[in-house]
Amino acid sequence: MTEHRARLHGVMAEFDTPEQLLSAARKTREAGYKRVDAYTPFPVEGLAEAIGTRRSWVPLITLAGGLGGGLSGFGLQYWVAAITYPVNIGGRSLNSWPAFIPVTFELTVLGASLFAVVGMLALNKLPQPYHPVFNVDRFATAASTDRFFLCIEARDPKFNLAETARFLQGLNAQHVSEVKDEE
Amino acid sequence: MAQVFHRSVNFIARFSLLVAVVLGGLALTGVLLVARSPYITNQRVTREQPIQFSHKHHVGDDGIDCRYCHTSVETSAYAGIPPTKTCMNCHSVLFNNVDYLEPVRNSFKTDESIEWVKVHRLADFVYFNHSIHINKGIGCSSCHGSINQMPLVFQASPLTMEWCLDCHRNPEKNIRPKDQVFNMDWKAPANQEEIGKQLAAEYKIRTTVELTSCSTCHR
Amino acid sequence: MSTAEPPVNTTHVTPSEPLIGPGHTYASVTDKIAAVVLTRPLGIGWLAGFTVTFAFTMLLLVAITWLFTKGVGIWGINIPIGWGFAIVNFVWWIGIGHAGTLISAILFLLNQKWRTSINRFAEAMTLFAVACAGIFPLIHTGRPWMAYYMFPYPSTMGIWPQFRSPLIWDVFAVSTYGTVSLLFWFIGLLPDLATLRDRAKNRIQQIIYGMLSMGWRNSARHWHNYQSAYLLLAGLATPLVLSVHTVVSFDFSIAIVPGWHTTIFPPYFVAGAIYSGFAMVLTLTIPLRKAYGLEDFITMRHLDTMAKVMLATGLIVAYGYFIEFFMAYYSGNKFDVFLAEQRLHGPYRHFYFALILCNILTPQLLWSSKVRRNVPLLFLLSLVINTGMWLERFVIIIISLTRDFVPSAWGRYSATFWDYATLAGTILGLFSMLVFLFVRGLPAIAIAEMRELVHEGHARKEPS
């Protein structure tokens, strides 16, 4: 099924339960593999740490967005009401800050949310409709249903096709298959 | 084949998202720019007139004073378009047989008005008053440009509200000595700022708050 | 969810009943829900329903076209009653729009597992409700083609919106709320879109869901960022959802009109919003679970819990009504006292009594668990409460305006055909039509989260 002119992306093992996957992932790390990724149809607690991801940047990005939104929000209102065209609205003072709170708040939330989502997508390098792992048929059909996969990538310094495949077999995976990448 | 997309789609997808965002931004700024462009403000558009009347000739060359024709400019909201009679004052004797003045003579004979095409058009809800501007030292050319060099008159200024406000906020930029009001070649001196301030005080120009009140121009 | 706070009410996490019917596996859950979208043929019921709602949507368009042709004078409004159905509907729809985000955000933070099978659906409903609500602020203006004046942009006039006006706050609140809800809904959908992509049989479906899912591949790294983003959004949406109806209530409490100018409005508007929101969720889920056999995922326990929430919020609303009267007499403000009496004795008293009946008296039935577990009755109740909440807005807006300060200027209000056409056009038209499209186009239940529930073992429990 793999065409010629195809480069190796990595080796993929398939497991029945999240528990198996989790232990396998841990073992893989212990075995010294760095470039590892795991795939589960729903978030599995501890898995990310097991394959060695660091804490997420999303919260910081969100904070930045929130601050930006809020400041620009109040800034706009103050500038409009008190600087660019100051007018007497029903005897209210130019900088009637109590009246500016709602909009400031809304813009804070808006900025934060936009940054959170965009940040999340960016950090996940999405959109990315094509990915080598989809070349594995069983992955493409079952990864989003009830199968759990572990993939050791070829970029890993410790990677060696036969070696790694055997190692994965050793973690009593259901199947172990090569992941090919088109050139 | 389980793979739904070709790998190139990755680039296409990301790039098109980027493009969408950029284009959106450009469109927005575009609209704002167009709104200020002569296409919308009608600046520099010369219009066909029933008679190719040249301000350049009458004002620039002959040096006729604005008020000879626009009689009510100092007294009324409207500067006034001269009646045919005013043309005939001279043209009953000067060029009294050239063809291109036939419409004028004809109007005078038949008592049918000459229908000039409007060049400066303010929205109907804007109440501009020529006399007060003239009396407070705002010269013709400040808004109308150097008429004395226009063979056919066109609208020199954008006549947008922000343009009006700009002067109502700091009139000193444009105030001139009263004897200069009808001088088409008046150029703001280097020290216009302080001269303007003195004149503003002298002419009792109202405060910015008053000049930028809505009812100053809108009723 | 490691970061989420510990559950408040323990009876919810160690439930007496399962949240999912017995014997479900990852696959069975996935199959059942995905099937509704991918394989199941269009039923005659769906087609009929869609046709009707489409017709009503057209009625809405006709009403709006006529409105733009002639002017708002085709409505029942007048001086002094400057706001009629348009604003009543706006507030009502916005209120309904609160349930979704509330369920998906607040209950998420409170770690209420039972939210899982209804949140997706509730969020969709939120979006549609907000869409309907969004129409009214635009069309109720006398010159809708000038409505863009309400947005801050550098115009050639050099003038800007007037940020002291609650209507401007509305513009920002509603648009923010719409955007955030959409984002929240979308990232919730991401994994399920991926699931659909993987299960899609024909190419078109593959491409559509493939593009929408952006290449989501269930990687642990993805899940990692995903969860933190989702949690943050939940955290942001919670104050947002409370702020939106607060701001809407400012439209009234900032004004000096007796009956509007009161500090109780923000809390009791929010409560009312949740009240009507849950009612609307019930109105939609009950037929849905029947039609698509989702009883296993939307169980009696869900209905029961939602009924309890309605009861609770209903009581808060009742308190609000009481406080209005109390403050009127306690403050001794003659205008407020007069208005309070108007509600009871004035020309529109029957509306007020109907309101009390729908919003306060009838819902007391929910105290009995028999009622809460009687599905048809629950459905009926949800309709009654929806009506009641609409009446509440009618009473607040119309009655207060008919008789304010100067007796010589008092007036009467009654709606015209076009008022009713617009109302029906949103309820039976746009809103319902979008719901119909939604249930067939996207998974009405969050599949990934259901798998999670299966994983956490909510399925294996037997009914006690």
Place this chain on the structure above:
Amino acid sequence: MTDYAKQEQFPILNGAQGNSAGRHLDPEDHDAPSPERESHLDLAALREKLREKSGAQYWRTLEELADDPHFEDLIHREFPRHASEWDESVDRREFLKLMGASLALAGLAGCGRPDETHVVPYVKQPDGMVLGRPSFYATAMPFGGDAVGVLVESHEGRPTKIEGNPDHPSSLGAANAFAQASVLGLYDPDRAQTVQFTGEIRAWSAFLDAAQAFASNVKATSGEGFRILTGAVNSPTLGAQLRKLMELYPQAKWHTWEPSAGGGVHEGAKLAFGRNVNTVLQVGKANVILSLDADFLASGPGHVAYARQFARRRKLDGPGDTMNRLYVVEPMPSVTGSNADHRLPLRASDVELFARALAGKLGVAVAAGTLPADVSKWLDAVARDLQGSRGASLIVAGEHQPAAVHALAHAMNAALGNVGATLYYTEPVAANEAGNADSLRDLSADMDHGKVDLLLILGGNPVYDAPHDFDFVSKLKKVRASIHLSPYFDETSAYCQWHVSESHYLESWSDARAFDGTCTIIQPLISPLYYTHSAHDVVAAFGDKPGTPAYDAVRAYWTEASIHLEYAIDSGWRKWLNDGVIGGTKFPPITPELKFNAASLPAFKPSPADQLEFIFRPDPCIHDGRYANNGWLQELPKPLTKLTWDNAAIVSPKLAEKMDLVHKVVSRGGEHGQVRSPLVDVELNGSKVTAAAWTLPGQAENTVVLPLGYGRSRAGYTGTNKGFNAYVVRTSNTLNCATGGKLTPTGDSYPLACTQYHFNMEGRQILAAATLAEYKRNPAFAREAGKLPDKDDSLYQEFKYPGHAWAMEIDLNKCIGCNACVVACQAENNIPVVGKDQVMRAREMHWIRIDRYYKAESPADDPSTYSPSLDNPETFFQPVPCQQCENAPCEQVCPVGATLHSAEGLNDMVYNRCIGTRYCSNNCPYKVRRFNFLRFQDWETPQFKLMRNPEVTVRSRGVMEKCTYCVQRINNVRIDAEKQNRPIRDGEIVTACEASCPSEAIVFGNANDPNSRIAKLKAQQRSYTILGELNSRPRTTYLAAVRNPNPELEKA
């Protein structure tokens, strides 16, 4: 001379179009068509016609165009008919609007390329005309037995606004609602536009020939069979012309019919003095005034002047001041009655009884009947009060009271020594004696016997308003030749062979005599819009010099008349035109010898108390029907009933309760605040009419008032088929009052457009009132009721107004509720007429409304439940324009800043920024904002473009509008002042309402100037703000009303 005429004509020959008449918010039809372009208009109409036609029709239409004279007529009638009233129909315009809206929604609104517009200068600009600066011309509006001197504002030859003429005795600077509304009458597209013969268009010359033919015929019989019918003729010139005609045709007869004038005035004078004299009141000099059913403040000759004199005696600068005292005895609440210190509701027929009794008390021996106990108690007190101030008291008898009452009034005034003090007598004003129906009776008798060959009807509309027992129509048919001169092709015109369209007083030369004899030259401000002519032209057509222009006739008359005057015509003419009065024409007082003799009085026949009494009164807004097609007057709420667009059979609350005639306020089917009142059949004098009943607190028992003037069948688009026609049940011997009729509810109900059906203040600080005694005890009573919150309570710092601070003070003690300000405002600010349907939906557009409140404990809702306090409640009026609050609640809630404060404290309303959320109106405690729910303005009818005030934006659909303190006037004055580098003088800026107010109740000015009138008034303790507790801090404040009751009656 004639060159002067020329100069008058000039603006008309070519009106300037440099500026557009009436400004539009939407970029539609910018330059106003000038009379010069009349032909264009017709062509437009024609094109219209052709567009509608298709195929064969199309060609037929063209043929018509070619030769058929009817087509010309058709063109004339082609002007849009939704003239002054907004109509439902969807037409081409609506479609375009739809396109417009959808385009705009597509975001293309800004991108439309404005089409070229043209500037059309004069060929020869008239001397002294400055484009863009209005000029004012003095003239006079003839009205009934009087003429109101006016100054007419004219923009480039287009009369746009009427102001009072300070130099004219019957104006003194103010102008009543009729005068204000006469501008609309001038531009009314429904006016008859050509001479017609049996409905076909004829040239004026054709009429002249016909007239001469007639003339030669009747000359043969020296005028036998030649009859002329006129109303009251107030024009000396016309009077002279007619008298000349009578000399020319000795056998001819001149008949008179003035439908709404009561004959009692002249008959009474004859009874008292043996001859007809004219009574001129000097209200200002009277301390105690008794009105016997006389509405002298709001109707009748000189009422504007009387109102001013009266109000000046109600002026209170401090507790030390004194006031006059007004007693009123009347059957139906009138404006005068509502301002009375004591009002006694009495059936019209019982007023004579009252007069006789009072006369007895005042030492005029006359047989008196018996009065009810409470009434005679009241009477005693009044008698004592009158005698208490001999020589400074005044008794006024009502126009519609019988001769006896007038005779008695003369006698009593004499007895009280008032003659020469508070009133004086002069020669009659009118050239003929208009009053009872005798003259018309003779005419119709002659017509019946076929004695009339040629009937010339100058003005008037007898077919509509003649007493029904004359059966005028059938008799008119027996006349061989009939000619009718009138502004509209009305009921009468339909039965006459010739109809001559009459010129408006602003279009023609004439003259008029005021109530005190003063004469005014009526000069045209615009050449006739249509092919119309004046009475002078028509009369001349039968004289020896046919075709004499009115101008010459007037000149001719005054050449003779001016012999006795200060100036001869040549020196005086320009002055007279300029002043608006002819110096020295005021009648000197005469002292006719009182020949009063009780025996000579017609015996008093009391009407049985159990029987219903029906009284006929001219409508307060459209008078006897002559203003039926005037939208402004039709939509003007009647002073007391607040009804618009209809008249109603007015009954007392008690009667209403007894017969279940109370109207109901319903809200259904989108007709908001709609009032439905029961229909009743009025059977009277063997005739029957169906009317809507209306309950009016203060109405006398068992009396039904039937207002005249409605139910027109041929009034024009606006006036046709509105209300019911009371003339149908009016006979020649019951012109004012009839008994023996029947009132039977039909069971049906009828919708009425009422603008205020809540009359009680719910104990709120809105209209403060007290008695003089209370005021003296506590001068600040009004302020204390509504305390202003402390300024320091606010979170925000206060705004300062260093420059001008425009403000208005309205003295509720002077305001008589006459409505003049409402119409003045409508004319000044281009306020649209919305029509009955929209008024029923509570969408009327008046910027200033006059609220009417009763002191009566009653339900908050409309007067549907009877309470005795409604039998004769104290009544107050309160004009409410925008209050111009400093802390304006409306401004804070506007999302786009379309309403905000100017530096001088004006609450500006920027129409072009408004998007119409109506939030401001919701938040306005005074509900003074008005919204264009639909497109109320008529942008098609060319006449209305000419009429509009170019200084004020014409609002489009979907925008809010409201009183601006006439900011256009403020700005124009300020610009003039600034050009001269001088401050604005106090009183230099006069708002439209202030200018028109007969009683000087409204004062506008700069509150920052301590010496200004406004500052002084605001300093008065009487000054208060409506709903002060709201802290909106209005710039419009009020002086509380103070009544001056007779302590003697107080105790009772």
